[in-house]
Amino acid sequence: MQAAGxxxxxxxxxxxxxxxxxxxxxxxxxxxxxxxxxxxxxxxTAVAAETHEQRQGIASERGAxxxxxxxxxxxxxxxxxxxxxxxxxxxxxxxxxxxxxILGLPVDELLRKIREADRExxxxxxxxxxxxxxxxxxxxxxxxxxxxxxxxxxPEGSLAPQIxxxxxxxGRGLSxxxxxxxxxxxxxxxxxxxxxxxxxxxxxxGRKELLPALKGADLVxxxxxxxxxxxxxxxAQAVRENKGTGGVIGIMDPTTGAILALASQPTFQxxxxxxxxxxxxxxxxxxxxxxTYEPGSVLKLITVAAGIEESAVGPxxxxxxxxxxxxxxxxxxxxxxxxxxTVTVRQILQFSLxxxxxxxxxxxxxxxxxHYLDKFGFGRLTRVPLNGEAPGSYRTPEDxxxxxxxxxxxxxxxxxxxxxxxxxxxxxxxxxxxVRMRPQLVREIRGPAGIQTIKPEVAERVVSPDTAETMLxxxxxxxxxxxxxxxxxxxxxxxxxSGTADIAGPGGYNLGKTYASFVGLGPLPNxxxxxxxRVDQPETTWGGLAAAPALKAMFQExxxxxxIPPSRS
Amino acid sequence: xxxxxxxxxxxxxRSGAPTGLRxxxxxxxxxxxxxxxxxxxxxxxxxxxxxxxxxxxxxYEVQALQREQDVWRGRNxxxxxxVAKARSLRWVEYSANQQLGMATGDLPIYLTVDPGNSAVNxxxxxxxxxxxxx
Numbered sequence: 009m010q011a012a013g014x015x016x017x018x019x020x021x022x023x024x025x026x027x028x029x030x031x032x033x034x035x036x037x038x039x040x041x042x043x044x045x046x047x048x049x050x051x052x053t054a055v056a057a058e059t060h061e062q063r064q065g066i067a068s069e070r071g072a073x074x075x076x077x078x079x080x081x082x083x084x085x086x087x088x089x090x091x092x093x094x095x096x097x098x099x100x101x102x103x104x105x106x107x108x109x110i111l112g113l114p115v116d117e118l119l120r121k122i123r124e125a126d127r128e129x130x131x132x133x134x135x136x137x138x139x140x141x142x143x144x145x146x147x148x149x150x151x152x153x154x155x156x157x158x159x160x161x162x163p164e165g166s167l168a169p170q171i172x173x174x175x176x177x178x179g180r181g182l183s184x185x186x187x188x189x190x191x192x193x194x195x196x197x198x199x200x201x202x203x204x205x206x207x208x209x210x211x212x213x214g215r216k217e218l219l220p221a222l223k224g225a226d227l228v229x230x231x232x233x234x235x236x237x238x239x240x241x242x243x244a245q246a247v248r249e250n251k252g253t254g255g256v257i258g259i260m261d262p263t264t265g266a267i268l269a270l271a272s273q274p275t276f277q278x279x280x281x282x283x284x285x286x287x288x289x290x291x292x293x294x295x296x297x298x299x300t301y302e303p304g305s306v307l308k309l310i311t312v313a314a315g316i317e318e319s320a321v322g323p324x325x326x327x328x329x330x331x332x333x334x335x336x337x338x339x340x341x342x343x344x345x346x347x348x349x350t351v352t353v354r355q356i357l358q359f360s361l362x363x364x365x366x367x368x369x370x371x372x373x374x375x376x377x378x379h380y381l382d383k384f385g386f387g388r389l390t391r392v393p394l395n396g397e398a399p400g401s402y403r404t405p406e407d408x409x410x411x412x413x414x415x416x417x418x419x420x421x422x423x424x425x426x427x428x429x430x431x432x433x434x435x436x437x438x439x440x441x442x443v444r445m446r447p448q449l450v451r452e453i454r455g456p457a458g459i460q461t462i463k464p465e466v467a468e469r470v471v472s473p474d475t476a477e478t479m480l481x482x483x484x485x486x487x488x489x490x491x492x493x494x495x496x497x498x499x500x501x502x503x504x505x506s507g508t509a510d511i512a513g514p515g516g517y518n519l520g521k522t523y524a525s526f527v528g529l530g531p532l533p534n535x536x537x538x539x540x541x542r543v544d545q546p547e548t549t550w551g552g553l554a555a556a557p558a559l560k561a562m563f564q565e566x567x568x569x570x571x572i573p574p575s576r577s
Numbered sequence: 578x579x580x581x582x583x584x585x586x587x588x589x590x591r592s593g594a595p596t597g598l599r600x601x602x603x604x605x606x607x608x609x610x611x612x613x614x615x616x617x618x619x620x621x622x623x624x625x626x627x628x629x630x631x632x633x634x635x636x637y638e639v640q641a642l643q644r645e646q647d648v649w650r651g652r653n654x655x656x657x658x659x660v661a662k663a664r665s666l667r668w669v670e671y672s673a674n675q676q677l678g679m680a681t682g683d684l685p686i687y688l689t690v691d692p693g694n695s696a697v698n699x700x701x702x703x704x705x706x707x708x709x710x711x
Contacts, residue, residue, distance in 0.1 A: 079664070083658060084654075085655055086650065165667045212640065
């Protein structure tokens with residue numbers, strides 16, 4: 009009999025087998041640990057992160073567009089949207105009643121939406137004010153959720169819609185400055201990385217990484233809200249009274265190139281709930297820089313300025329006008345078909361003689377004429393920050409299709425395509441002592457890093473100060489003609505020039521349909537404003553009749569608004 | 578019969594307990610060490626739980642404050658918009674015309690003041706409407 013408590017005899021093979029088994033198990037565990045911790049570490053970490061991590065983008069606040077006085081033209085405002093999930097609402101009648109009380113919506117409609125939202129969240133109210141949102145939050149209604157919604161608002165109403173442009177539902181710019189300055193305005197979105205529980209909720213004590221969103225910069229424009237509004241009102245009236253199809257009014261400070269107003273018709277209405285409509289795409293583009301036209305007699309200013317600068321002609325150089333000039337067998341006639349006899353260069357501008365303008369261009373020769381067209385900015389982009397800008401075009405002697413007739417017609421503004429902004433900039437050059445400034449639309453960028461002021465930029469000197477002064481004198485004599493007396497503004501001197509251009513169509517010029525325009529610089533002797541008025545296809549046809557009254561109205565507004573006292577009685 | 582040998586109190590062990598199955602000797606230092614460790618561990622765990630609860634509470638408070646901040650920021654934006662709308666030319670013009678019955682004025686009158694003479698001379702006046710074309 010074995011003594012009680014005595015251990016059985018040890019079996020060495022059993023111990024060895026047990027040790028081997030444990031060693032094998034330990035090796036297996038170690039191998040798996042190596043796989044999980046080292047070999048597949050990156051992959052498994054990613055899977056874990058995907059399972060637990062919640063990456064939530066934080067939208068950045070879009071910067072505002074301000075006018076030159078700092079008044080907001082387009083701002084982003086955060087509202088709240090209200091959603092419901094029926095399955096989480098214990099007492100639908102009570103919830104619907106409370107929501108109806110706060111939101112001012114019918115109880116029946118809310119009750120229907122709650123019942124419809126049995127399985128997924130359903131929107132019941134959009135763009136709820138913060139005051140209402142606070143009330144909803146304070147009510148602690150289960151199954152009711154608030155979500156922030158950002159909207160672009162326009163405190164001044166639909167002002168300069170084609171210039172400002174608009175944003176899409178994703179908050180990104182779709183046209184105008186909203187599009188071209190999107191990167192500056194949009195800022196940088198942030199990111200919030202949190203851990204989530206099995207139900208997808210955030211673990212408040214879990215890991216949290218926050219990359220804050222950077223607010224977009226505010227842009228201070230050169231546009232003045234009063235002048236812009238006045239320009240839009242006067243243009244609408246001019247188009248209506250002349251039974252036109254559209255038009256443009258542009259105002260520029262010649263000394264800086266700052267665009268103070270740029271109104272165009274037809275256009276669209278800016279509103280917070282505006283949605284892109286492909287059928288209206290043509291209205292969204294900033295037509296004063298995208299659409300070209302033949303400027304007509306306004307271009308005679310450029311022809312004469314070049315002639316005087318090159319001493320090819322002077323203000324009193326005489327020319328005999330027979331009423332017709334034949335170039336390559338084609339007759340060029342004056343607008344009224346008349347011959348004016350011996351006239352001076354001053355009278356060529358006063359009477360707007362096509363024959364005289366082509367004669368001045370002939371005195372210059374094509375090389376010098378086209379050199380000045382280029383210097384005045386025709387055929388070149390102004391680089392104003394608007395989408396789809398057209399450089400305009402005209403044939404030069406380098407083109408195989410160019411002919412002497414092109415020089416003649418170009419001299420009085422036909423067979424040349426230019427944008428209204430190019431024409432305004434060229435005219436402003438004459439009001440700035442012959443120095444062309446680059447058109448400016450954005451004056452200041454107010455970003456998180458500070459304020460960046462964009463200084464006026466000189467494009468180039470085009471003509472001498474003497475030539476520019478002579479041109480102002482010639483333009484003044486154009487405006488002071490008796491035929492324009494009804495448009496004079498007592499006490500103020502203005503320099504101006506009319507333009508009436510036939511509209512080119514597929515089969516040639518469409519006689520009877522014109523672009524009637526008038527450009528002006530004022531007040532003399534030191535013009536602070538360059539103004540272009542164009543009325544498209546007016547019933548009265550001529551620039552002096554259709555556009556001059558609008559130019560007068562525009563200058564009256566400017567002088568009153570800018571408190572410019574009269575300089576003569 | 579199997580049994581568990583419980584450590585005996587020290588005084589019994591020292592006073593000479595019956596020999597045979599003697600309980601293992603446990604030093605006083607070890608008991609103190611284990612007891613102290615347990616107390617320390619309990620304190621640490623309590624502190625941890627307390628800290629976690631404080632952090633959780635704070636996190637919920639931060640969340641609530643952030644929500645409140647967002648609401649206030651939104652309200653601020655909406656009020657700024659209302660102010661901008663009230664100052665807009667559209668509203669000013671509407672108020673002037675419709676509510677106050679104001680009409681467009683004549684051309685402004687500019688006065689020339691001679692610094693040496695208190696008399697004021699009217700340099701230019703006109704009754705012509707500024708918006709004759711409107």
